[in-house]
Amino acid sequence: MSLNVNEHTHINNNNNNDPLSSLSGEESPVQISRSLATSLVTRCRSLLAEVDAFQALLVETQRNPQLVEVRSLKSNVLLELRTLEKLQAQVVAIPAATGTGTETEDGESDQVARRLVHALRSANLPFYEAVWGIAKNTCRGLLAFGKRFYWGKGNGSGGGDRRAGKDKRKSVFVDIIADDGEEWVKVSTISESRLLFEMAKKGWEADSESDDEGEARTVLRNYDGDEDDSDDDDDEIELIKLARDLRKAADATRVKYKHPRLRFVIPKIEEGSPEIDGLLKIIRGYGIKVDCGEKAYAVPGTQEGLSHLLPKPFKRFTSPLNVDCTLLLAAVSDLSHYKSISQSPEHHKAINRQIAVEHERPLLPTELWPAMAANELVCVEEAAQRMKEIVTIIGTDTEKLRMQILTGEAPFNDCSREELIQKYQELSDYEIPAQWKLPVKTVEAQSVITAATENAKLPPVYHQVAENLSDINYSVFLYGWAAGLATISSNRTVVKEIESIVEKHRDGDEHLEGPLIWVCDTARSLIGKEKGRKD
Numbered sequence: 001m002s003l004n005v006n007e008h009t010h011i012n013n014n015n016n017n018d019p020l021s022s023l024s025g026e027e028s029p030v031q032i033s034r035s036l037a038t039s040l041v042t043r044c045r046s047l048l049a050e051v052d053a054f055q056a057l058l059v060e061t062q063r064n065p066q067l068v069e070v071r072s073l074k075s076n077v078l079l080e081l082r083t084l085e086k087l088q089a090q091v092v093a094i095p096a097a098t099g100t101g102t103e104t105e106d107g108e109s110d111q112v113a114r115r116l117v118h119a120l121r122s123a124n125l126p127f128y129e130a131v132w133g134i135a136k137n138t139c140r141g142l143l144a145f146g147k148r149f150y151w152g153k154g155n156g157s158g159g160g161d162r163r164a165g166k167d168k169r170k171s172v173f174v175d176i177i178a179d180d181g182e183e184w185v186k187v188s189t190i191s192e193s194r195l196l197f198e199m200a201k202k203g204w205e206a207d208s209e210s211d212d213e214g215e216a217r218t219v220l221r222n223y224d225g226d227e228d229d230s231d232d233d234d235d236e237i238e239l240i241k242l243a244r245d246l247r248k249a250a251d252a253t254r255v256k257y258k259h260p261r262l263r264f265v266i267p268k269i270e271e272g273s274p275e276i277d278g279l280l281k282i283i284r285g286y287g288i289k290v291d292c293g294e295k296a297y298a299v300p301g302t303q304e305g306l307s308h309l310l311p312k313p314f315k316r317f318t319s320p321l322n323v324d325c326t327l328l329l330a331a332v333s334d335l336s337h338y339k340s341i342s343q344s345p346e347h348h349k350a351i352n353r354q355i356a357v358e359h360e361r362p363l364l365p366t367e368l369w370p371a372m373a374a375n376e377l378v379c380v381e382e383a384a385q386r387m388k389e390i391v392t393i394i395g396t397d398t399e400k401l402r403m404q405i406l407t408g409e410a411p412f413n414d415c416s417r418e419e420l421i422q423k424y425q426e427l428s429d430y431e432i433p434a435q436w437k438l439p440v441k442t443v444e445a446q447s448v449i450t451a452a453t454e455n456a457k458l459p460p461v462y463h464q465v466a467e468n469l470s471d472i473n474y475s476v477f478l479y480g481w482a483a484g485l486a487t488i489s490s491n492r493t494v495v496k497e498i499e500s501i502v503e504k505h506r507d508g509d510e511h512l513e514g515p516l517i518w519v520c521d522t523a524r525s526l527i528g529k530e531k532g533r534k535d
Contacts, residue, residue: 029113030094036120037088044081044125047132051077054306061310063366063521068311069144069177073131076146080125091116127189131175134187134265134296139178141312148173149184151252172245180311181255185263186246188239192269192276195239199275202235239266240282247286256316257502257513262288265296313371316516320376322480323440324489325383325472327368330524332391332402336364337428341527354524363524365430371488371518374435378485380445382475394528398427408439445479452482459512461505465498481515490523 027035051074058065094109094116135142152170176185243264250259264283269292271277280290330336335354339362343352357363379387384407391403405412405423412420420438425431452458458481466474473494480487489495495517502514 029110029117030091033091033094033113033116033120036117037084037091040120040123040125041081041084041088043129044077044084047125047129048074048077048081050132050136050306054309057306057310061307063361068142069147070142072147073128073145076124077128080123080128084120084123084125087116087119127187130189130265130267131187134185134267135176135178135309136306138265138291138296139176139183139185140308141180141315142176142178142309143181143311144177146173146175147177149249149253151248170248172242172249174246174249179261180313180315181260182258183261183263184246184250185265186242188242188264188266189268190239190266195237195269195279196275199237199279202237204237204275204279237279239264239279243283243286243288246288254503256516257499259510262286264288264290266290266292267294267296269293313518314373316486317371317373317375317518318484318486318516319374320378320441320485321372322476322483322485322487323377323379323383324476324487324491325379325386326490326523327488327520328379328383328387328406328440329390329526330363330368330490330520332387332395332399332406332526333524334396334399334527336362336368336524337398337402337430339429348528351525351527354522357522358524362430363520363522367521369433369436371520372436374437376437377440378443379440380475380479381442382445382472384440384442386472390526395526399526402427406438406440407442412439443479445475449475449478449482458482459509461502461512461514464505465501465514468497468501469494477515477517480517486516486518488518488520490520492519495519 051070055065055070055074058068058070062068091113094112131145135145148168148171150166150171152167174184175187177183178185246262246264250262253260269276271280271292280292283290335341335351335358339359341355341358343355347355361367388403388407391399395403402424404410405415405420405427408415408420412423415423417438421432421434421436424436424438449458453462458478462478462481466478469477473491476489477487477494477498479485498514498517502512506512
């Protein structure tokens, strides 16, 4: 969804706060309008170029670049550029004072120029620059710009764009979703003068009270009303209302079993005055980190390039990694290794879909090998046995060979890691990473699960999870949970079911977490035997 400028009208005031608003008094309104228009258009194009560069980096590095939602910011910057270019064209069309025109003509030109200067100074560009600058200099693992989150009955578990049936009044618009979804950042470019004016208008003022030790402390009062948390927001400061709404939406949303961290960045506000400090104290009382002043994001040299903004889905990975049967099959499938395989009526339609996806973005080099990296790899006996059964029944000769190499079975049981990689390379069109830790070691799961249960290393909710899993999924996912290992799988359905069960049986335990699981974006089946093919 796009960033809605109207969402920010109460908290973003760019008038008279742009560096270009204090141009020399010796310049005429026409000269000021031209300088301002030229500068804003240049800045807007520069911002657009940086956003484009980030999108290009996503295309270059990510299996599915669309998972990082940059489109909303880009579309708003593009719209802003068109608006600024139109204003610039109007500025250029103003006749410059030549000394030969009449006083009336010069006055009319100045009047038009003043109106255009006002429009230029009211541009939304400084806000978009602030959002991008804050993201670029203080965030990692971007997931989205401009996303609405909901709370309340009928709004689901929060998150995502507006859908039918959701109450927009019970929602908040978050400017930056960072740290792979674990941090929400709200940006306000309101000026201190405007904020103080709003506070005065709505009856908020600083007041000194004494605490039990007799020391004065500053609190913020609204003398026009009481302090109950009602739905009547007429006398509410916009920043405080936003803070409360952020807290409600975050409390209705979980990412990896936890509520998102909240951060408010207010670059045009400085701490130090009783009124401002009292307001910030209230905001921080909602569990929100508040960064004030230009230093909150405009620190030169804080980050090099844009690569730190890329998602970091592997940051919590363990070594060893627990590999599910689905990814063991993907690692041996001909579909994952041979570039020459084409779609065919002889293949099942699901196989043809996988072939099409594979040609667009190969699974192993773009997703699986980066995930596995240099980690030791293990799989439970049940997963290894299931893979072997499937490969034995429908696998091609090359898939059977890869299975033996992957698990270090005879005749490859005495091979070193380097030798196993060399053997794998002979069966693949892709360069096998030298750091790949072959073979995948088989482990026994039940004793580890039993020991973790007896030693209370697993929370009681594991019983409900276990009851809903098949035997193989029980072994795979509960072993990872019990052993404290990250499990990697492409079985998204089972993972969602586990997360749902944990949430359903949370019983007020805010610290309850389920197993750490990373879900591969797509699966790969064995190519299977063509119709009519004989064994």
